[in-house]
Structures are given as C-alpha cells and as structure tokens.
Amino acid sequence: MLRLVMAVAGYIDADEATARLGVKRTTLYAYVSRGVLRAIADPADSHRSLYSSVDVDALTKRKRHGRKPERVAAATLDWGLPVLSSRITLIEHGRLFYRGQDAVELAGHASLEEIARLMWDCGAEDPFAGPAPAVDQAWIRLAAALGNLSVIERAAALLPLVYGSTALTWQRETRRLWPPAVALVRAVAAAAAGTRPTSAPVHTVLADAWKLDKGGADLVRAALVVLADHELNASTFAVRIVASTGASLASALAAGLAALSGPLHGGSTSLVEIFFDEVERSGDAAKVVEERLWRGDRLPGFDHPLYPEGDPRGSALLGMLPLAARRVDVLAAMDRLGKLPNVDFALVALRRALRLPRGAALSLFAVGRTVGWIAHALEQCEEGKLIRPRARYRGQE
Structure with a gap:
C-alpha cells in the first residue's frame, strides 16, 4: 500500500535534504540539533521529519564557499545566515513576529x-x-x-x-x-x-x-x-x-x-x-x-x-x-x-x-x-x- 505524502510548502524530506547537502543522515540530524536547520513533523507521518528548504539551500551555499572565516562572513553579510542572536523579532514562514506575537x-x-x-x-x-x-x-x-x-x-x-x-x-x-x-x-x-x-x-x-x-x-x-x-x-x-x-x-x-x-x-x-x-x-x-x-x-x-x-x-x-x-x-x-x-x-x-x-x-x-x-x-x-x-x-x- 502506497503511503500518501502531504507536501508542505518550503519543506523537503530527508532524502532530498541529504542529497542537496551531500551529507549523511547523521549529519542532517546534527544540523537540526545545533539549531542551524529547522525541521517539522511530516503531517502524513509523525515518525518522519521534513526540513526547511531555505535552510538547506543556505547551508549548501555555505559549504560551497568553504569554511574559511572570511568567506563565511562575506556570505553571511549578504542576506545570509544570522550574524547576531536576538530575542526581539522573528521572520519565518512568510510571517513577522515581535517576541512571539504576530x-x-x-x-x-x-x-x-x-x-x-x-x-x-x-x-x-x-x-x-x-x-x-x-x-x-x-x-x-x-x-x-x-x-x-x-x-x-x-x-x-x-x-x-x-x-x-x-x-x-x-x-x-x-x-x-x-x-x-x-x-x-x-x-x-x-x-x-x-x-x-x-x-x-x-x-x-x-x-x-x-x-x-x-x-x-x-x-x-x-x-x-x-x-x-x-x-x-x-x-x-x-x-x-x-x-x-x-x-x-x-x-x-x-x-x-x-x-x-x-x-x-x-x-x-x-x-x-x-x-x-x-x-x-x-x-x-x-x-x-x-x-x-x-x-x-x-x-x-x-x-x-x-x-x-x-x-x-x-x-x-x-x-x-x-x-x-x-x-x-x-x-x-x-x-x-x-x-x-x-x-x-x-x-x-x-x-x-x-x-x-x-x-x-x-x-x-x-x-x-x-x-x-x-x-x-x-x-x-x-x-x-x-x-x-x-x-x-x-x-x-
């Protein structure tokens, strides 16, 4: 019996995420645990996770630039990964939040x-x-x-x-x-x-x-x-x-x-x-x-x-x-x-x-x-x- 997979806008499954990143699943899970890759439960199967396509693409770009600090910094300052931690405002899934409130x-x-x-x-x-x-x-x-x-x-x-x-x-x-x-x-x-x-x-x-x-x-x-x-x-x-x-x-x-x-x-x-x-x-x-x-x-x-x-x-x-x-x-x-x-x-x-x-x-x-x-x-x-x-x-x- 085929399992129905429900598509979630902006999210991809583990197979596609690992293929884009060129990493094993253990590395994928590590990215999630370190907070650099967002994941949600698959609506069609709570035992599976879906991964943010935006985060995957950002990580892929970061890997292409290499790990030299100056290259990471240059990419970060141009609509890249976060450069400062803040508790004030969040932009996520097309919405804007002030301290958790829309x-x-x-x-x-x-x-x-x-x-x-x-x-x-x-x-x-x-x-x-x-x-x-x-x-x-x-x-x-x-x-x-x-x-x-x-x-x-x-x-x-x-x-x-x-x-x-x-x-x-x-x-x-x-x-x-x-x-x-x-x-x-x-x-x-x-x-x-x-x-x-x-x-x-x-x-x-x-x-x-x-x-x-x-x-x-x-x-x-x-x-x-x-x-x-x-x-x-x-x-x-x-x-x-x-x-x-x-x-x-x-x-x-x-x-x-x-x-x-x-x-x-x-x-x-x-x-x-x-x-x-x-x-x-x-x-x-x-x-x-x-x-x-x-x-x-x-x-x-x-x-x-x-x-x-x-x-x-x-x-x-x-x-x-x-x-x-x-x-x-x-x-x-x-x-x-x-x-x-x-x-x-x-x-x-x-x-x-x-x-x-x-x-x-x-x-x-x-x-x-x-x-x-x-x-x-x-x-x-x-x-x-x-x-x-x-x-x-x-x-x-």
Missing part, C-alpha cells in the same frame, strides 16, 4: 507604545505613563530653522536636545534607559509632525498634524506597528554597532536614521513615489512598467528576499486602504510579472490615499522603526560586547 495581528489593535513595551521587555511597567519629555529651548528655534529638511535630517539634529538622550549607555541598567528611550520616540514623532514632543499617543500626534479623521489615524497606527522592527536590517545593524560601543541612545538612533535614508532602505519610498508619478502622467501602468523594463530600470516597491510569497506588512496595509484605480492598475501590471508589493509600496499607497504631505511615507518608517532600534540598542547593551568584524584585504601587497 506583527500583522498586533497591527489590528495595538499602539506603537504597546509595541515598545513588548519589545523593550518592560513587563507590567509602563515607561510611557510619564509626562512629556523636557526639551531644550533651542528645540523650537532649531525645529523652525530645519523645516525644509527631511524628517531624517530634522530628527538627527534635534535628538541631542532631548533631556537624558546623550547619556552613555555603558554600564547602565536597561530599565534606567527607558525614560530617555520614551523621550526619543516622542521626539522623533514630534520632528516628523513639526511640533514639540508631547505625551499623546504617537499615532495621534501624527494624525493631528496631518489633519486626519479617526479612520486615518487608525491607518497610521497600524502602519507604525508593522514598521516597528524587521530583524537585523541595515539600519538596525548600524544601531547595534553604535550601541555596542556604549554610546548614547541618541547616537545609536542617529546611525539608524542615516542608514534608513538610503535608496536601498527606507529611502526606497521616494523611488516608489516617482514610479507612481510616472503612472499618473502616462495614465497607463502597463506601458510605464514595460518602458522601465526596456530601460533596465528598477521596479521599486515590489518583492522582498525574506518573503518569497509576499510581504505580509505590505499586504496588511494595502488591505486596509480604499480601492484606487491607479494603484489597482499598477498592481495588475506587476502581477503579470509575478511581482508582489512590499511595505514600501504600501506606505506610498497609504500616503496617497490619505493625501499626506510628500515624504510622509518615510516619516512613518522612521517613527515606527525608532521603537525597534531602541529595542536592539538595549539588547546590545545587555550583551556588553563590541561588534568588531575583520576585513579581508584585497589591496596592493
């Missing part, structure tokens, strides 16, 4: 402050219960002078004026850093909104500045939640490097803001805006996409290496927006290429649906991600270790 589900009801308490491991304590942060009188003058700059530039300039934000994290207990952390979150929100920091919920600060109704404010809240963290991306890695030196939270956040501004990270939202502009001028999304393909241009706002089946953050936000003809046309044209919208596309779509000022997509990104950056900075401080990789010299001998 981020998309949290976006249905949680505030950014609640996400911060979760990520910062505050327990029953609420560091956001205090009054608005004290700011230097220079804040008002400097904020006015920086009005024409991007949110990234404004926030980086204003953060050192937040009381307690420039104190070194070195040898300080994590809970002692919560008050300046709260002040920094509120300060980044104020920089984005063009106001002074207040104790109001962050999403209402932004909604009031952008004159949104209750529905619009709820969309802003949801966006901030799904943007709060995304594991060890470029900006978060930059934050952890600075935090590992014992520098202040303001300094660590400045590194995160700088990294976020680049067009291969949060600055990609500006490229999506240009893409939308082209479609609006043309009136024909399919034609714009085809012209970009002929020119060899990027198609920003689509696909993500960590989500081969689609970015759940982008899907969640787009599902909350009212239908818009231009957006539907763009999605249809990209769908014909097999491309799925990511969170950058969704942020720009949200910005346009709510008629927010240009640049608001990046503002949402920066404000929401501040919470995750702080979580990683606090976790790195607890590690008490300096992040110091080595370089592989390729210059003149």
Whole structure:
C-alpha cells in the first residue's frame, strides 16, 4: 500500500535534504540539533521529519564557499545566515513576529507604545505613563530653522536636545534607559509632525498634524506597528554597532536614521513615489512598467528576499486602504510579472490615499522603526560586547 505524502510548502524530506547537502543522515540530524536547520513533523507521518528548504539551500551555499572565516562572513553579510542572536523579532514562514506575537495581528489593535513595551521587555511597567519629555529651548528655534529638511535630517539634529538622550549607555541598567528611550520616540514623532514632543499617543500626534479623521489615524497606527522592527536590517545593524560601543541612545538612533535614508532602505519610498508619478502622467501602468523594463530600470516597491510569497506588512496595509484605480492598475501590471508589493509600496499607497504631505511615507518608517532600534540598542547593551568584524584585504601587497 502506497503511503500518501502531504507536501508542505518550503519543506523537503530527508532524502532530498541529504542529497542537496551531500551529507549523511547523521549529519542532517546534527544540523537540526545545533539549531542551524529547522525541521517539522511530516503531517502524513509523525515518525518522519521534513526540513526547511531555505535552510538547506543556505547551508549548501555555505559549504560551497568553504569554511574559511572570511568567506563565511562575506556570505553571511549578504542576506545570509544570522550574524547576531536576538530575542526581539522573528521572520519565518512568510510571517513577522515581535517576541512571539504576530506583527500583522498586533497591527489590528495595538499602539506603537504597546509595541515598545513588548519589545523593550518592560513587563507590567509602563515607561510611557510619564509626562512629556523636557526639551531644550533651542528645540523650537532649531525645529523652525530645519523645516525644509527631511524628517531624517530634522530628527538627527534635534535628538541631542532631548533631556537624558546623550547619556552613555555603558554600564547602565536597561530599565534606567527607558525614560530617555520614551523621550526619543516622542521626539522623533514630534520632528516628523513639526511640533514639540508631547505625551499623546504617537499615532495621534501624527494624525493631528496631518489633519486626519479617526479612520486615518487608525491607518497610521497600524502602519507604525508593522514598521516597528524587521530583524537585523541595515539600519538596525548600524544601531547595534553604535550601541555596542556604549554610546548614547541618541547616537545609536542617529546611525539608524542615516542608514534608513538610503535608496536601498527606507529611502526606497521616494523611488516608489516617482514610479507612481510616472503612472499618473502616462495614465497607463502597463506601458510605464514595460518602458522601465526596456530601460533596465528598477521596479521599486515590489518583492522582498525574506518573503518569497509576499510581504505580509505590505499586504496588511494595502488591505486596509480604499480601492484606487491607479494603484489597482499598477498592481495588475506587476502581477503579470509575478511581482508582489512590499511595505514600501504600501506606505506610498497609504500616503496617497490619505493625501499626506510628500515624504510622509518615510516619516512613518522612521517613527515606527525608532521603537525597534531602541529595542536592539538595549539588547546590545545587555550583551556588553563590541561588534568588531575583520576585513579581508584585497589591496596592493
């Protein structure tokens, strides 16, 4: 009698896994026990296991590169195997989790402050219960002078004026850093909104500045939640490097803001805006996409290496927006290429649906991600270790 084998997306059986890796089953089991290869029970036979195809491919690539440390490091830093341990965020099976809780589900009801308490491991304590942060009188003058700059530039300039934000994290207990952390979150929100920091919920600060109704404010809240963290991306890695030196939270956040501004990270939202502009001028999304393909241009706002089946953050936000003809046309044209919208596309779509000022997509990104950056900075401080990789010299001998 033939046994029915139930296929599980993203998982393969032991025969295929060992064949791809070129190892014996004992080695396969050792990979699982060491935590470098994920395994689940076969739904058709609980006595058998299935193995993550993604992990198998990553191990295969690692074996091809050899075991020299510099080769392993080079592969690791390019969407490779984990380089740091963390208890904050998990990306697995096309889903995003904050300390074990599904981020998309949290976006249905949680505030950014609640996400911060979760990520910062505050327990029953609420560091956001205090009054608005004290700011230097220079804040008002400097904020006015920086009005024409991007949110990234404004926030980086204003953060050192937040009381307690420039104190070194070195040898300080994590809970002692919560008050300046709260002040920094509120300060980044104020920089984005063009106001002074207040104790109001962050999403209402932004909604009031952008004159949104209750529905619009709820969309802003949801966006901030799904943007709060995304594991060890470029900006978060930059934050952890600075935090590992014992520098202040303001300094660590400045590194995160700088990294976020680049067009291969949060600055990609500006490229999506240009893409939308082209479609609006043309009136024909399919034609714009085809012209970009002929020119060899990027198609920003689509696909993500960590989500081969689609970015759940982008899907969640787009599902909350009212239908818009231009957006539907763009999605249809990209769908014909097999491309799925990511969170950058969704942020720009949200910005346009709510008629927010240009640049608001990046503002949402920066404000929401501040919470995750702080979580990683606090976790790195607890590690008490300096992040110091080595370089592989390729210059003149």
